[in-house]
Amino acid sequence: xxxxxxxxxxxxxxxxxxxxxxxxxxxxxxxxxxxxxxxxxxxxxxxxxxxxxxxxxxxxxxxxxxxxxxxxxxxxxxxxxxxxxxxxxxxxxxxxxxxxxxxxxxxxxxxxxxxxxxxxxxxxxxxxxxxxxxxxxxxxxxxxxxxxxxxxxxxxxxxxxxxxxxxxxxxxxxxxxxxxxxxxxxxxxxxxxxxxxxxxxxxxxxxxxxxxxxxxxxxxxxxxxxxxxxxxxxxxxxxxxxxxxxxxxxxxxxxxxxxxxxxxxxxxxxxxxxxxxxxxxxxx
Amino acid sequence: xxxxxxxxxxxxxxxxxxxxxxxxxxxxxxxxxxxxxxxxxxxxxxxxxxxxxxxxxxxxxxxxxxxxxxxxxxxxxxxxxxxxxxxxxxxxxxxxxxxxxxxxxxxxxxxxxxxxxxxxxxxxxxxxxxxxxxxxxxxxxxxxxxxxxxxxxxxxxxxxxxxxxxxxxxxxxxxxxxxxxxxxxxxxxxxxxxxxxxxxxxxxxxxxxxxxxxxxxxxxxxxxxxxxxxxxxxxxxxxxxxxxxxxxxxxxxxxxxxxxxxxxxxxxxxxxxxxxxxxxxxxxxxxxxxxxxxxxxxxxxxxxxxxxxxxxxxxxxxxxxxxxxxxxxxxxxxxxxxxxxxxxxxxxxxxxxxxxxxxxxxxxxxxxxxxxxxxxxxxxxxxxxxxxxxxxxxxxxxxxxxxxxxxxxxxxxxxxxxxxxxxx
Numbered sequence: 082x083x084x085x086x087x088x089x090x091x092x093x094x095x096x097x098x099x100x101x102x103x104x105x106x107x108x109x110x111x112x113x114x115x116x117x118x119x120x121x122x123x124x125x126x127x128x129x130x131x132x133x134x135x136x137x138x139x140x141x142x143x144x145x146x147x148x149x150x151x152x153x154x155x156x157x158x159x160x161x162x163x164x165x166x167x168x169x170x171x172x173x174x175x176x177x178x179x180x181x182x183x184x185x186x187x188x189x190x191x192x193x194x195x196x197x198x199x200x201x202x203x204x205x206x207x208x209x210x211x212x213x214x215x216x217x218x219x220x221x222x223x224x225x226x227x228x229x230x231x232x233x234x235x236x237x238x239x240x241x242x243x244x245x246x247x248x249x250x251x252x253x254x255x256x257x258x259x260x261x262x263x264x265x266x267x268x269x270x271x272x273x274x275x276x277x278x279x280x281x282x283x284x285x286x287x288x289x290x291x292x293x294x295x296x297x298x299x300x301x302x303x304x305x306x307x308x309x310x311x312x313x314x315x316x317x318x319x320x321x322x323x324x325x326x327x328x329x330x331x332x333x334x335x336x337x338x339x340x341x342x343x344x345x346x347x348x349x350x351x352x353x354x355x356x357x358x359x360x361x362x363x364x365x
Numbered sequence: 366x367x368x369x370x371x372x373x374x375x376x377x378x379x380x381x382x383x384x385x386x387x388x389x390x391x392x393x394x395x396x397x398x399x400x401x402x403x404x405x406x407x408x409x410x411x412x413x414x415x416x417x418x419x420x421x422x423x424x425x426x427x428x429x430x431x432x433x434x435x436x437x438x439x440x441x442x443x444x445x446x447x448x449x450x451x452x453x454x455x456x457x458x459x460x461x462x463x464x465x466x467x468x469x470x471x472x473x474x475x476x477x478x479x480x481x482x483x484x485x486x487x488x489x490x491x492x493x494x495x496x497x498x499x500x501x502x503x504x505x506x507x508x509x510x511x512x513x514x515x516x517x518x519x520x521x522x523x524x525x526x527x528x529x530x531x532x533x534x535x536x537x538x539x540x541x542x543x544x545x546x547x548x549x550x551x552x553x554x555x556x557x558x559x560x561x562x563x564x565x566x567x568x569x570x571x572x573x574x575x576x577x578x579x580x581x582x583x584x585x586x587x588x589x590x591x592x593x594x595x596x597x598x599x600x601x602x603x604x605x606x607x608x609x610x611x612x613x614x615x616x617x618x619x620x621x622x623x624x625x626x627x628x629x630x631x632x633x634x635x636x637x638x639x640x641x642x643x644x645x646x647x648x649x650x651x652x653x654x655x656x657x658x659x660x661x662x663x664x665x666x667x668x669x670x671x672x673x674x675x676x677x678x679x680x681x682x683x684x685x686x687x688x689x690x691x692x693x694x695x696x697x698x699x700x701x702x703x704x705x706x707x708x709x710x711x712x713x714x715x716x717x718x719x720x721x722x723x724x725x726x727x728x729x730x731x732x733x734x735x736x737x738x739x740x741x742x743x744x745x746x747x748x749x750x751x752x753x754x755x756x757x758x759x760x761x762x763x764x765x766x767x768x769x770x771x772x773x774x775x776x777x778x779x780x781x782x783x784x785x786x787x788x789x
Contacts (some may be wrong), residue, residue, distance in 0.1 A: 185721040187713050187728035210411040211403055214466045242401050244394045245387025289372055290468050296376040298414035301623045301638055
């Protein structure tokens with residue numbers, strides 16, 4: 082009997098599903114985390130999240146192969162279509178055959194997961210460089226628009242580097258934000274966020290950076306294709322050097338203000354591709 | 366002059382330096398200090414400029430005033446250009462402010478020779494000390510050691526910077542004499558030797574004393590200009606190999622010469638920079654550092670320049686067809702690395718995967734092998750890719766076609782540059 086598991090979308094919830102499928106001796110036909118409104122003709126069953134069950138599954142996986150546990154954790158953050166099913170198959174194969182097949186990257190069960198995790202790791206690596214912070218009254222704030230849920234991985238890097246700063250990083254795609262104060266950091270859902278317009282000093286540094294960026298290129302070597310290979314355009318929307326003029330106009334200057342207390346609205350349209358092309362569709 | 370203007374002038378003057386890496390740092394965050402250098406061992410690019418080059422550091426000159434008159438350089442004293450200089454405070458403020466906004470990984474500080482090498486280096490030391498000691502900056506710093514600086518000052522510079530570099534620029538002594546009359550080979554190599562020795566000592570001291578200060582922990586690099594003189598690829602590559610072997614350099618950078626001045630000894634101004642040649646040299650450089658190749662295998666007295674049509678590894682494989690095909694299930698790691706289309710990562714994956722079971726052609730693609738190139742040179746479980754028929758000639762054609770879409774577009778024009786510029 083084919084059945085779809087409905088769970089709460091958390092990692093623990095997913096592991097509880099794995100536990101349940103073994104307890105009920107059945108193989109799920111799919112997973113439904115409730116967000117994408119999956120409609121299916123199969124029966125569905127709601128699996129309650131049980132931290133005890135989740136811990137048991139994770140303990141077993143870790144005992145068989147610590148690498149597989151990392152793969153599950155990271156794989157769960159990726160934008161792989163039907164990631165739960167892929168991760169379920171990987172777990173099942175691991176429990177059935179042992180960890181030997183993990184050495185073979187061309188394995189059909191392993192390959193999609195490894196590739197998705199590689200995509201996640203690649204995105205994290207690029208974003209370590211491409212994130213741009215703005216100083217807003219002593220607090221640093223930045224926005225990103227990634228395909229994968231990078232914040233849990235990326236957060237570690239910025240928390241280490243800016244350990245004595247207060248900062249936040251907003252993920253537009255997944256509508257969540259990382260908040261950091263010295264010694265503590267959390268990731269919380271955040272429905273909407275608009276960057277406030279810059280003050281005098283912030284606008285100045287943005288302009289200095291833009292000038293540096295424009296000057297450092299050698300005209301005789303211009304190569305837009307190479308630039309796009311290294312830095313795909315979907316990252317440009319949140320990077321200072323590609324913003325329109327409004328981005329560099331300080332709050333107090335007469336030209337750029339719509340109302341003194343108006344909460345932002347001004348800086349957001351500075352983003353060249355405004356309706357965020359990469360956000361909704363996620364996967365290519 | 367305000368900072369924006371200074372930044373423009375001093376960035377413009379620094380942009381021809383190819384080195385822009387933040388690799389090799391592993392310093393973690395410290396209480397009371399800003400930043401770290403441990404993004405990843407390979408470094409971290411913060412953006413890419415319109416020419417496609419990585420920007421990781423704030424790359425500027427301290428000043429573009431210069432007493433030297435190197436013919437190829439935009440900052441030579443005879444060039445009529447606007448001159449500027451940062452104060453140490455301005456530079457520190459820019460670095461810290463950019464770093465906190467995650468624009469950069471650190472600072473790359475170079476300079477024209479102002480008054481004398483020693484005087485300039487002292488200015489640089491003052492700027493870097495302010496940044497490190499007063500502003501408590503813990504991020505990456507790459508500093509230039511200027512040829513002719515006294516050893517004591519290089520020593521102090523090395524304790525402030527993560528990486529030092531001395532630019533050789535011209536790959537032969539004859540080139541130096543004609544184009545950079547103020548520099549000598551000895552003056553360039555002396556600080557390089559000193560940096561190497563001091564770096565080694567510092568690492569030995571670190572074994573004994575945990576808190577011993579680190580001297581240029583990310584090592585040293587250098588840059589060679591390609592296309593300003595008539596030096597061949599073979600000469601450049603052999604020099605590179607010597608630098609890696611004898612001076613323990615981390616990187617040698619190549620910079621395609623961009624004609625900035627009309628001079629009888631230099632290529633004319635309308636000559637395009639030899640980008641393809643630079644690209645081939647970088648490919649060969651990787652073969653030297655990671656693939657166990659020697660310069661003499663890739664080029665020799667009879668073959669002094671790289672084939673513009675195919676990359677150096679393919680070129681080598683085509684000249685050694687008797688060594689192929691390689692059976693991927695049994696070949697040693699070193700042999701796998703010699704197959705075009707197999708890189709460090711895919712070779713490692715092959716080693717790991719073949720312990721599980723015999724590999725077939727289908728597996729290889731999923732392991733990351735570039736079959737467009739590799740198919741001519743390997744077998745898996747005794748079989749080549751299905752339906753593949755070829756002659757040495759058609760292999761060459763196939764390889765050229767496989768690489769073409771990856772190369773910059775104006776290449777058609779650039780091939781003519783392989784004839785050395787007519788200087789006579």
